Amino acid sequence: MPKSSAGPDLLPLTDGLACCVPLAREPISVEQANGVVPMLKAIAEPARLRLLSLVLSHEGGEACVCDLLPYFDLSQPTISHHLKVLHEAGLVDREKRGTWVYYIARPDAMAALGSLFTAAGSRAFEGAGA
């Protein structure tokens, strides 16, 4: 269940994707924070971070559930649950092909997450080094 923001099941990605202001450049706004946090929450779990990495590094940036299951000691419903969380956070797309369901990493979401930290490191180093 989504907490407050009235809306559909899926996260309105525009909020999260519009964030893109490196954390160190200026204080992130409340709205931007609320937009990115669901994505961060999604990957702030070992199984889900690994799932995303497995999908990303898999052939074509996509993988079916059957490809992913063997990597974990978790039950199939649990993996399915984690994939659903990643999907609802807007990090991966779902695509059903015959019997199998493929999960595909969303480039825009990856870029949005990356943009959070791109300049953060160097800025912090400036402050520390000098």
Add this chain to the structure above:
Amino acid sequence: MPKSSAGPDLLPLTDGLACCVPLAREPISVEQANGVVPMLKAIAEPARLRLLSLVLSHEGGEACVCDLLPYFDLSQPTISHHLKVLHEAGLVDREKRGTWVYYIARPDAMAALGSLFTAAGSRAFEGAGA
């Protein structure tokens, strides 16, 4: 298909700071995932993400609690709690100066987080384009 554990653990990770292998390059190892997840968990909360951003973008990349409190509608103990979480995750350092306590962003932690996504976006775009 799959192996028991994904990838070689080539990187010595102390506090998860050494993880630094982009998610899309190869499947992140269990150890690496467990190393970064605490940092991700720490920023996967609106108040803490904003706190980190406020500290990072503040003068000198540091700020005392009194600087941060006015930005929130939360109680002082709650802010103190969130700062403690950020500190225990290795994202910020604590430094007491007289009556005030200053929190300083850790450059290495920022760099570690940034490195997770550096190549992720472009790689995902490649996958999408092909």
Add this chain to the structure above:
DNA sequence: GAAAGACATGGATAGGAGTGAATGTCGATG
């Protein structure tokens, strides 16, 4: 049509996390 395989969903439970009120600690000040 029946059976099997691939995933998803619902229910139930144990542990974790965010929050504030009350309280404690430490330094500064009179």
Add this chain to the structure above:
DNA sequence: CATCGACATTCACTCCTATCCATGTCTTTC
């Protein structure tokens, strides 16, 4: 020494979440 101010800690409460078992849906195959 007494007091005040800046933060931290403890406690208690509520809500959320990760997990599994059982079951459901849909597709393929026999």
